[in-house]
Structures are given as structure tokens and as C-alpha cells.
Amino acid sequence: MSSAHDNPSQSHATTVPAGPSEALMDLLSCNAQFARTHDFAPLQAGQHPKTTMLCCSDSRVPESSCGETLNRVFTIKDIGNQIATAPGSIMYGTLHLHTPVLLILGHTGCGAIAAALSDYSAEPQGIREELDSLQPVIRAGLQKHGAPGNDIAKLARFTEDNVDYQVRQALADANISGRVTAGKLAIVGAVYDLHALYGKAGSIVVTNVNGQVEGSALGITIQRLPIA
Numbered sequence: 001m002s003s004a005h006d007n008p009s010q011s012h013a014t015t016v017p018a019g020p021s022e023a024l025m026d027l028l029s030c031n032a033q034f035a036r037t038h039d040f041a042p043l044q045a046g047q048h049p050k051t052t053m054l055c056c057s058d059s060r061v062p063e064s065s066c067g068e069t070l071n072r073v074f075t076i077k078d079i080g081n082q083i084a085t086a087p088g089s090i091m092y093g094t095l096h097l098h099t100p101v102l103l104i105l106g107h108t109g110c111g112a113i114a115a116a117l118s119d120y121s122a123e124p125q126g127i128r129e130e131l132d133s134l135q136p137v138i139r140a141g142l143q144k145h146g147a148p149g150n151d152i153a154k155l156a157r158f159t160e161d162n163v164d165y166q167v168r169q170a171l172a173d174a175n176i177s178g179r180v181t182a183g184k185l186a187i188v189g190a191v192y193d194l195h196a197l198y199g200k201a202g203s204i205v206v207t208n209v210n211g212q213v214e215g216s217a218l219g220i221t222i223q224r225l226p227i228a
């Protein structure tokens with residue numbers, strides 16, 4: 001593995017930390033800068049986010065992809081952006097903090113979906129369990145699309161399917177669907193387009209609104225991958 005010392009010309013942001021100490025120093029140094037440049041007094045009375053966001057833990061899918069998230073976005077991250085991994089956190093954002101949007105954000109090139117498509121029987125139990133809960137998506141996707149292999153566009157179809165599945169999982173909760181029916185909550189499925197498969201790389205592409213996968217909703221045109 002290369003390190004900052006192997007190639008001093010590499011920028012700080014793109015180097016791989018050599019070990020725990022360097023990684024921690026990097027983190028704390030960035031935090032010191034963050035603490036210097038933000039005002040925390042308005043945040044001390046409580047939080048009032050507008051969106052509960054469930055997204056993949058992948059470090060290339062940052063909360064900051066939707067701008068300043070302080071007091072705006074209540075975030076849950078797990079591998080494969082799954083309701084099954086963190087149902088209580090999702091209920092906390094939607095039912096207690098009353099965010100009007102639950103954004104379920106998958107992404108192109110999702111390693112969790114690729115792993116769930118592979119033989120993961122040698123993985124530790126915790127990882128196996130989180131990949132097992134993706135199997136309904138994987139089984140249905142293999143029937144519809146076949147195995148994606150290394151085809152990033154085909155793999156993205158599984159991401160779209162997974163987002164649809166997670167939206168259905170959210171709607172299956174009576175308390176959450178009650179808020180949707182009352183017009184107080186929208187469940188928005190979306191894909192973070194790292195690979196420019198829909199358009200501009202880095203864009204959040206809305207693919208599903210409350211289970212609707214075509215037309216427009218909430219003033220947004222729903223987009224889907226073109227049928228191959």
C-alpha cells in the first residue's frame with residue numbers, strides 16, 4: 001500500500017493514511033477547522049432537521065452531497081442503505097423529529113450490493129446478516145436482469161431495485177405510511193450517481209416517490225435508468 005511518504009507530491013486529500021495515528025490526526029485536524037468556521041450557539045437548543053436520510057455508508061456518498069447538513073439532515077448510514085439495519089433510527093427521524101422527507105439514497109457502484117451478489121459465506125456473522133437482508137432484492141434482480149458481473153450499469157439496476165424495495169419497507173410501517181397518507185411525509189427514493197449513468201456525476205437522482213416510479217411528484221421528474 002502506498003502512503004504519503006512514498007509520493008510527497010500527492011495532495012493531502014487523496015493519500016491513504018499510513019495507520020491509526022495518522023488517520024486520527026487527519027480527522028482531528030479537519031474537525032479543528034470545522035469547529036473554527038461554524039457557529040454552534042444556534043444548535044444548542046435542539047435539532048429541527050427537514051430530512052431523514054438513509055444512505056449507504058460508502059465514503060463516496062457523503063451527507064455533504066446535499067449541502068450544509070447541520071440541523072437540516074438527520075442521517076442514518078449503513079451498508080446498502082437498508083431499513084432492516086436501523087429501523088428505530090428511521091422511525092426516530094420520521095415519527096419523533098417529524099421530518100417531512102425520508103430520503104432513501106442508494107448509489108451507483110455499491111459494494112454492498114456487489115458483495116450480496118457474491119459468495120459471502122466466509123464473512124463474519126455481522127456482515128453476513130447485513131448482506132442476507134438484501135437477498136430479496138438480489139433474487140428478484142437476478143431473475144429480471146441476470147448477473148451484472150463487472151457491468152456498472154447493470155449493477156446500478158440492482159441499486160434502483162434496492163431503493164424501490166427500501167421504499168416499500170418504509171411504507172409497510174403503519175405509522176410511517178399514516179404520515180404519508182396524511183400528506184405530512186414523503187418517502188423519496190434516489191440514487192447518488194457517482195458514475196454519470198443518469199447524467200451529471202455527483203447528482204442525486206430521484207427514482208421513486210412514495211412508491212411512484214414514473215412521471216413526476218413533488219415538483220420533481222422521476223428518472224429511471226434507460227431500459228437496456
Ligand SMILES: [Zn+2]
Nearest residue numbers: 056058110111
Ligand atoms: Zn454502497
